[in-house]
Amino acid sequence: MRRVFLLVAATMLLVGAAAYAHHSYAATYDTAKEVKLAGKLMQFSFKNPHSYVTIQAPDAKGAMQRWAIEWAGTSQLANRGITQDTLKIGDEITIVGRPSRVPGEFKALMVNLKRPSDGFSWGSRPDDVVD
């Protein structure tokens, strides 16, 4: 019986504190896998509920694809000093992401982003996670 109450209480606490994304990351992305991409920034959409980075980078077979990388919302990025001007179209960047679970989809959840030209990076601090 004690376990029952603990379970209920824990569920209530966790759910109450949760910050919901509008979709489920666990269901969208395979969080056990990584995809590494290097290419040119095609679009940076600084928006809510989540920002997106589009880069042109090769897939596993070497074919160039447009990859959509889901990033954090505007408030969370702003807390790290990131604005809509932080990334420029044409920037050469590298990204590590969690790939989509859907076969054939060129999409990932941002784990970290680096811009070698000036050393800018995101994803190195403990709170640099998409939530």
Place this chain on the structure above:
Amino acid sequence: MTYRTRLTARSALFAVALLITVTAFAQGPARPGMPTEIASEWRLDSNEDPGAIGGQGQPPLGYYLGIPFNAAGRMRADTSAESIWGTPEYGCRPHSAPHQWRGLGGARILKEQDPLTREIKAYHIQFMRSLDWPIYMDGRPHPPAWAPHTWSGFSTGEWVGNTLKVTTTHLKDGYIRRGGPQTSDLYTMTDFITRHGDILTVVTVIDDPVYLDEPYIQSTTYTADLTGTTATENCNGSEFTENGGTDRHWVPHFLPGQNTALTEWLKNEPWVPEVASRGGLETVYPEYAATLNGSKKVSDLKVPASKSAITVDKQRSNQSPKDGEVHIQPVQGNIYMLVADGTNITVSAGPEGLLVVNTGTAPMSDKILAAIKQLSSSAIAAPTPNNCIGVNCPGTWGWAAPFLNTVISSPAPPKPIRYVINTSAAPEHIGGNQKIAAAGFFPRTAGFGAAVDNIGRSALVLSHENVLLKMSAKVPNQPAIPAVAMPSDTYFDEFRKLPEYFNGEAVILYHAPAANTDGDSLVFFRHSEVISAGNIYSTVSYPVIDLANGGTFQGVIKGLNKILDLAVAEIRGQGGTWVIPSHGRLSDTGDVASYRNTMTMIRDRVQDLIDKGMTLEQVKAAKPTMDFDGRYGSDTGPWTTAMFVEAVYKSLKEKK
């Protein structure tokens, strides 16, 4: 034992909610006119979603515990992909109605009162990612079944003791729980909202017999938050697809059996039997535990299943009732939808007259004409109110005080039908041509007096030329269609626009090649923002594909994508451009996207089976449409599921 514990925990939570509700009842009925005050800001406290398992309240794939799925519901959940949020049509949609109560940001409840009587006319509930959700308390009826569905639906409320009972219909399809479990668009939702001090308990009953063997019940608890403010999150829709790639019509989904992640979460929760994780009516009840140790079979269980209050076939047929009547549904701008005995007719009514898209079946012609005349009299010819006072008011002949004209003048005579457009040669599209075109008048003679000339007096009938070819072909033992019913003007390429505005707007016909037939058109009213979709889109059946007359399944999907390319939502994936199907309810981009998604999933499934070398019979046996059959399929009638699957198979096999 552990599973029983889990079930007990869930039952305990629900029991607490019920107990509190019962306690509130025990305090005695509310005084008439003095319902419990529920208007406040409310902070989300708790619910049964598996926050402890999925992380941050996000259920993992395959977490179906507690959901009384039927087989279709389970298949639909297994094959749905959360990436659907990344499609252009769904990127800004709010949470589905059952989940709105559980989304980030709490809830705000407002009340709308009559300023004189102080009666509560409505409650309005707002969430961070929703539009305003009105709950009408004034006794108004729910709209007819052919009216549009929205993400929040249409709600009416009544106080039952200290509990506000809210009944919601006209909901779009969505999800019960994030990460897979879906609803159809035929479900209803009943909320029981009870306040106890600073606690608000919401018990929600989701009744969806398309996917559930019994209604699903969930509860959510809030705490009054007098210093809180329910935020609004702007959704800045993107012009590019958030799913990557370059195909703007990409529909993410899993083929049956392809979703291998459904049991991943059980690695961390080994005490949950996999068979129980799949949901189902029996798994919801404690008696199910006896089947896990082998002491009972599932088939031997007797559980007290609740019955659905919904009859699916009736819900579907009511959207396009065959009742021998014509119902007028205003749409937007100049446009009206006539619901005419199982088929819809689109009418543009304005100062230049009437344009009619499709003419219904022949036996309904007189009633359709009467409805059009009624529309013409009430919408066009009625005296218009005058907003100008004095002799300098422009544009009015007659009295110096022009409002007198509106008082003493007889209504102008109804305007004539100028155009008839046939979106195909289907009987319900051309059946009334003869009477309705003959009742119209398109001026064909030049020179003074042409307006009263009777030469060639009939409406102009316009269609793709393949419709004319079909209608003019000789059919043994059938009389030829009279000339007045034939298209008098046709087009042959990708589109045809009327050369000038009609009723103040551009009207454009787009050809949908090799769709239901080889002659289908979409009709776009560019200022009213309405698309008459013909047979390409339906809310009551799978698309009818006439292979013998040039139809293909791929063409239907392309036609649906064309609609989505033209249409723009007003906000959050609903409203904006309205779409009138030939059969079914008035729709918007969210509805057409759902139908397109369904057809794309079916295409990919059948193609996969073809690629595996399956014959038609093998494909039918694999039931690739099983999760949609309850919504769109039929075992009887002129267009059965088997006929549809055969048409899909042949279309894909021939790669037209």
